[in-house]
Structures are given as C-alpha cells and as structure tokens.
Amino acid sequence: MVEELDNLFALVEAAERRIRPFIIETPVLTNEDANAISGKQIFFKCENLQKTGVFKARGALNAVLAHLEKNPELKGVVTHSSGNHGQALAWAAKRCGIACTVVVPEGTSPAKIGLIKKYGAECVICEPTPTARKETCAKIAKEQGKQEVPPYDDLLVLAGQGTIGLEILRQVPDLDMILVPISGGGLTSGISIAAARVNPKTQVCPVEPVGKDLQPSLEANARLWTGPPQFLPSIADAIRIQQAGDITFPIMCQYTAKKVFTVKDDDMIKAMKWSWENLKVVVEVSSAAGVAVVLSEGFRSETAQKIGVILSGGNCLVDKLMWN
Amino acid sequence: MVEELDNLFALVEAAERRIRPFIIETPVLTNEDANAISGKQIFFKCENLQKTGVFKARGALNAVLAHLEKNPELKGVVTHSSGNHGQALAWAAKRCGIACTVVVPEGTSPAKIGLIKKYGAECVICEPTPTARKETCAKIAKEQGKQEVPPYDDLLVLAGQGTIGLEILRQVPDLDMILVPISGGGLTSGISIAAARVNPKTQVCPVEPVGKDLQPSLEANARLWTGPPQFLPSIADAIRIQQAGDITFPIMCQYTAKKVFTVKDDDMIKAMKWSWENLKVVVEVSSAAGVAVVLSEGFRSETAQKIGVILSGGNCLVDKLMWN
Structure with missing residues (x-):
C-alpha cells in the first residue's frame, strides 16, 4: 500500500x-x-x-539527521553498499559526529573503499551477493546497536x-x-x-x-x-x-x-x-x-x-x- | 599611460x-x-x-559585439591564437553572424583546430613564433577588411x-x-x-x-x-x-x-x-x-x-x- x-x-x-x-x-x-x-x-x-x-549524500544525510531527531542518543549507523551510498553515509555520520560501518561486497573498487575510510567509517567486506550484504548488515546492526540506513529501500x-x-x-x-x-x-x-x-x-x-x-x-x-x-x-x-x-x-x-x-x-x-x-x-x-x-x-x-x-x-x- | x-x-x-x-x-x-x-x-x-x-568566450564576444555596435556593416574578424581564443572568437562571430579567420601556429592540437572549424571559422596555419602570428594576422586583416581581435592585448x-x-x-x-x-x-x-x-x-x-x-x-x-x-x-x-x-x-x-x-x-x-x-x-x-x-x-x-x-x-x- x-x-x-x-x-x-x-x-x-x-x-x-x-x-x-x-x-x-x-x-x-x-x-x-x-x-x-x-x-x-x-x-x-x-x-x-x-x-x-x-547524489547519495542527500538521502544518507536526511536519514542520519532524521534518526538523530528521534533518538539523540544514537551511537552509529550501518549500511551495505557497493561504494557510493557507503561513502555518502560515512560522510553524513562524520558530519553528525556518530560512528558508521559500511558492509561492502568483495570486488568493490579500492578507490571507493578508500573514500569510505577517509570519512572515518569502518569497512566490513562480505560476499558479493545481495543476500549476503543484507544479512551481514543486519547482524552488525543487532550486535552493535547501530541504526540501519539502507541504500535505497527506505x-x-x-x-x-x-x-x-x-x-x-x-x-x-x-x-x-x-x-x-x-x-x-x-x-x-x-x-x-x-x-x-x-x-x-x-x-x-x-x-x-x-x-x-x-x-x-x-x-x-x-x-x-x-x-x-x-x-x-x-x-x-x-x-x-x-x-x-x-x-x-x-x-x-x-x-x-x-x-x-x-x-x-x-x-x-x-x-x-x-x-x-x-x-x-x-x-x-x-x-x-x-x-x-x-x-x-x-x-x-x-x-x-x-x-x-x-x-x-x-x-x-x-x-x-x-x-x- | x-x-x-x-x-x-x-x-x-x-x-x-x-x-x-x-x-x-x-x-x-x-x-x-x-x-x-x-x-x-x-x-x-x-x-x-x-x-x-x-573563459575566452567572454572577451571575444565583448569585442565582436562592441565592434558591431560601432560598425554594423562589419563583415568579419580575424585573430591569432594557439587555440582557445581562436575557438572563442569563432564561436562569438558565429553567434553574431559574421565571418572569422583564425591564424594558428604549427603544432596546435588537432582537437583545438577541430573546434575552431566546428564554429565555422577558417583556419590559417603559420610558423609557431609570436612575430609570425601577428604578421599573418595583420596581413589578413588588411587584405580582407576584417577587424582584428587580439587574444589579450586589447x-x-x-x-x-x-x-x-x-x-x-x-x-x-x-x-x-x-x-x-x-x-x-x-x-x-x-x-x-x-x-x-x-x-x-x-x-x-x-x-x-x-x-x-x-x-x-x-x-x-x-x-x-x-x-x-x-x-x-x-x-x-x-x-x-x-x-x-x-x-x-x-x-x-x-x-x-x-x-x-x-x-x-x-x-x-x-x-x-x-x-x-x-x-x-x-x-x-x-x-x-x-x-x-x-x-x-x-x-x-x-x-x-x-x-x-x-x-x-x-x-x-x-x-x-x-x-x-
């Protein structure tokens, strides 16, 4: 609906x-x-x-800011991304002073991984399938109490x-x-x-x-x-x-x-x-x-x-x- | 002064x-x-x-428009240029509906010559010295009654x-x-x-x-x-x-x-x-x-x-x- x-x-x-x-x-x-x-x-x-x-800086920042409005104690965010959304979320989290983990599939370009790390986020590498990415991300969210910010379906x-x-x-x-x-x-x-x-x-x-x-x-x-x-x-x-x-x-x-x-x-x-x-x-x-x-x-x-x-x-x- | x-x-x-x-x-x-x-x-x-x-589009267009204000019968312009000013003058002349000749030194990149011609100007190649360029340009101006638009000293x-x-x-x-x-x-x-x-x-x-x-x-x-x-x-x-x-x-x-x-x-x-x-x-x-x-x-x-x-x-x- x-x-x-x-x-x-x-x-x-x-x-x-x-x-x-x-x-x-x-x-x-x-x-x-x-x-x-x-x-x-x-x-x-x-x-x-x-x-x-x-463009992904827009969606990532909106999500981080909105989650912080609801929960000012939020400690961090996590996502899975082939690079661009991960980089954007890392940037948004850094700007808002919270931690960020990005799950990236094997084979992601070193340039994109480098940029995620540049913005201070942690990178976790997983198998390059949509399912593996979602599962790894959900696990980190649960274990570390981080808010998931999906790359698009949100x-x-x-x-x-x-x-x-x-x-x-x-x-x-x-x-x-x-x-x-x-x-x-x-x-x-x-x-x-x-x-x-x-x-x-x-x-x-x-x-x-x-x-x-x-x-x-x-x-x-x-x-x-x-x-x-x-x-x-x-x-x-x-x-x-x-x-x-x-x-x-x-x-x-x-x-x-x-x-x-x-x-x-x-x-x-x-x-x-x-x-x-x-x-x-x-x-x-x-x-x-x-x-x-x-x-x-x-x-x-x-x-x-x-x-x-x-x-x-x-x-x-x-x-x-x-x-x- | x-x-x-x-x-x-x-x-x-x-x-x-x-x-x-x-x-x-x-x-x-x-x-x-x-x-x-x-x-x-x-x-x-x-x-x-x-x-x-x-940036040279600015100076070239200002010169062409100003010369046309003074002399609405002006038939064309001519310049010498290693490429960028020539291209800009060709563009400006085309926009104003007058002819343009560009004197370019031997060795100018084909890309730059191609762009000058794309804007409908004629290209004349000369020896790659500042003196040869100025002289060729002055000759064309005189013989064809075209207004010189120098690349910078104007x-x-x-x-x-x-x-x-x-x-x-x-x-x-x-x-x-x-x-x-x-x-x-x-x-x-x-x-x-x-x-x-x-x-x-x-x-x-x-x-x-x-x-x-x-x-x-x-x-x-x-x-x-x-x-x-x-x-x-x-x-x-x-x-x-x-x-x-x-x-x-x-x-x-x-x-x-x-x-x-x-x-x-x-x-x-x-x-x-x-x-x-x-x-x-x-x-x-x-x-x-x-x-x-x-x-x-x-x-x-x-x-x-x-x-x-x-x-x-x-x-x-x-x-x-x-x-x-």
Whole structure:
C-alpha cells in the first residue's frame, strides 16, 4: 500500500529543510551539441558535483539527521553498499559526529573503499551477493546497536534523493521529462514524488542497464522478476541491482512514467567520454546512462522537448580510461 | 599611460551588460580536501564550464559585439591564437553572424583546430613564433577588411575577461586573494580592474609557468624581459607566452598584486589530475596552475584565508592522460 502523495511529498519537503544547509544546490549545464544531436533542449543536473561526488549524500544525510531527531542518543549507523551510498553515509555520520560501518561486497573498487575510510567509517567486506550484504548488515546492526540506513529501500533515504526533483524543477520549471539512472529505485522514486506534486506533466523516466527489465513490471504494477535478487553483469557498477526495492517499486508504479530506457554498456562508456570532453565534468559510467539516451539515434523521435538528465555521480579512477 | 580606474571599470561593466545574455554565470565549487590541504577556504571558479569550454568566450564576444555596435556593416574578424581564443572568437562571430579567420601556429592540437572549424571559422596555419602570428594576422586583416581581435592585448577583450571578477566577487564577496593563470595578461588585468573597484582588499595574483619571470617586471613597473617575444617551453600550452602585453602590463602594474606564484609543469599535471578526481571537473593543464598553488606545501604559510582560484578552461583530449 503506497502512502498518499501528500504524505510522501511532505517527507521530501522535510528532507529539503533538513539537509539544505549541508548540501550543494548542484548546477544545471546545457550544451549546444547535445541539443543539436537530440533535436531537443537538454539540461544536465550535476549531482556528480554534490558532496562526496554523488547524489547519495542527500538521502544518507536526511536519514542520519532524521534518526538523530528521534533518538539523540544514537551511537552509529550501518549500511551495505557497493561504494557510493557507503561513502555518502560515512560522510553524513562524520558530519553528525556518530560512528558508521559500511558492509561492502568483495570486488568493490579500492578507490571507493578508500573514500569510505577517509570519512572515518569502518569497512566490513562480505560476499558479493545481495543476500549476503543484507544479512551481514543486519547482524552488525543487532550486535552493535547501530541504526540501519539502507541504500535505497527506505522512505528517509528516497525522500532525500527526491530533493533533486524539487531543485531541478525550480531551476528548469517546465521540463517534459527527467531521465534518471536506476538501480534499486531510491533516486527514481524520490524524484517521481517531487515531480508528481510540483509539475505532474513532467515524466520521470528510469534509465536501466540491459537485463533489468523494469518496463514489464512497471506496466503490470507487479514484480515480474523471477528468481532471487541478483546483480546484472553491467560495467555500470552503481546501477547493477536488478530488482527495484519493496518500498521504492510501489511508489514508482504510481508516480514514475511507464517508459523505461535501456542502455548498453558500450553506449554508457561512449556517453561517459562525451560528457568528459563536452560538458567538462567527470561522470562515472553509471552516471552517463541518461546521457547515452539523449545522444542515441532513437531519442530524436521522442516528442518530449525539454529534458532533464541526472548526472548521478562522478566517483571513478582517472588513471585508467574505460574507452581505451 | 594607464586609463583612470573609472574608465577601465566602465569598460568591464559595459562588457557585462553586453555579454550577459549569452554567457554562463559559471558556478563556484568548494572542496573539503582542498580546504584541509591548504588550511584555507578555497573557491574554484569554473570557467571550464563557460561557453566554448574556456573563459575566452567572454572577451571575444565583448569585442565582436562592441565592434558591431560601432560598425554594423562589419563583415568579419580575424585573430591569432594557439587555440582557445581562436575557438572563442569563432564561436562569438558565429553567434553574431559574421565571418572569422583564425591564424594558428604549427603544432596546435588537432582537437583545438577541430573546434575552431566546428564554429565555422577558417583556419590559417603559420610558423609557431609570436612575430609570425601577428604578421599573418595583420596581413589578413588588411587584405580582407576584417577587424582584428587580439587574444589579450586589447581593452575590449580584457574588459570581457574582467566580468569574471565581477561575478566571483558577487558569489564570494570577501575574497582575500584570486589566483589567475597568466599568459599575455588579459584575464589577469581584467579581473584586477574589477577587484580594484569592487573590493580593493582582494589581491589578484598571477600564476605563471617557470621562465616567465613576471615578478621583477611588476615590481619595477617596467618591462625587464630581454630579447624578442617568445614561448616558454611549458607543457601548459595556453599560458606559454612569456611577456605580458603592451596594454595589459601597465594595467597589471597598477592594479595586480605584486605577488606572482610560479608553478612547475609536474605540479600542474598533478593538480590537473587532482581536479578531475576531486572536483569532478575536466580542466586543461594550464587551467590547473592555480590549483597547483593552493595544493602546494608553501601555500600553507600564506596569510590570505579566502582564496578564489580561476579554473580557466577545460579544452583537452580525454584520450590520453598527461599523468600516465
């Protein structure tokens, strides 16, 4: 049962009041080449310039602040994350002066682990399956009395991400469409709530790697995925979760456009390079998913004209180029 | 004889009124690591996110618009440039619907030539000496009746660059210092004029590659460079002109701080990589000169506390990494 839009939107508004002093109102970039290639007006929302280099700082900080409002004695938080949410939660916890543990799967990039540790959090490595991650996290929460802050399937977290929707619709009020890279659905559901209230004409469209198959589930308003939760074999490591969350999915069924774009790894890599060269910003490969859509041949026939593209993050090594 | 500050400042204000509708008010980024490393508050002004990827769009557009105000029949413009100013002038001319020729020295990167042509300008290649460039340019101006728009030694051009000073001092009003990568001095003199009027306490400090030796000349209020104009052997191709211009130098003697920072190629390359990784923006190597200063050990003992750093441009290939 999905909460009423009034209640969900109130969570996003509360999140904005809470996190605004600590969060960057990220700039929106335009680019004449992107407009020419797509035949539309494209607006790139630079969450790669957000604190910690990724939009996840918003949701993590909202959750930590809200939990501290309820329980000022809270000693710490714990989460599982392939890197970006972990880093964001470590940053949020440090800012609020509480401890943080991040459970990361084997194979997480050393750069991302280094950044989690930089913010003073403890890292615990576990098997790289969604189930192992959740279980390890729950165990630490129970044994150490830490508050779990899930990476996406949480109302406080998704409400924090939703503040991006409020911001971009103030910066470009009449967007026809917002393209959002999707993993578990925190970013997509949050922005969908904001748009549903601020400008219901704005379609919020998920952009997924191959193999996620979100569209049929969204159309059916039902989870059509079979088998246990799994990671997709995409190079886009921040959006490899196949299934949307139990909390985020019903919200998306109600407020997200039933129009999903699917992008191949090669196209994300090309879009990543294009962004570095033309937008002059460093985006990680997952973050280029929406860029890949607007640069694609097929997108020219899209009727929407004013398009927002969320550049979700910029945390990647610059020693090795994916396109070489 | 330098113009009165009132007159110079009026040129900068006029430039801002002229170019504002077409130019990006570039964002200012902060970074906790930069603050920690330097022990100060650092504000990065992202002119790499400016139209054409470089601050030079401002000066070029101001010059083209001002010349067209005086002579609406003007058919075209011509300049010599190692790339960035040429690209900016090509863009400005295209926007105003007039022709443009750019004289570029042999050895200019194909990427930069490609971008000049992309904006519809004609490219003429000449010998890579300052003298050959000026002569070729003057010849074309005379033969084709085109207006010369010099890359830096021009009041309209430097006034356009000066609009960055107005902007950053609105964005961060009480800066103690602004670090500016210097080549011929257009950017430095323009920003110095703006700061001298808006906030005279703000020191505008040039950042030069090794071999420029600007400090003694600034201190002496006299051109102490010997020999003909030459290019420095720095990797920083946008700031390789050794001597400041005949118009820019006297302005700098009056309004620029007599405090020049000198940076080595290696330190600029490291600072370039640091910017990509930490600021999540693509800056070209010349543009990282100011970043190299704030990251340097010696800068910790500087007494200025609030520091603006101009990230002047982001036009570089992302196929090859200078640090590999």
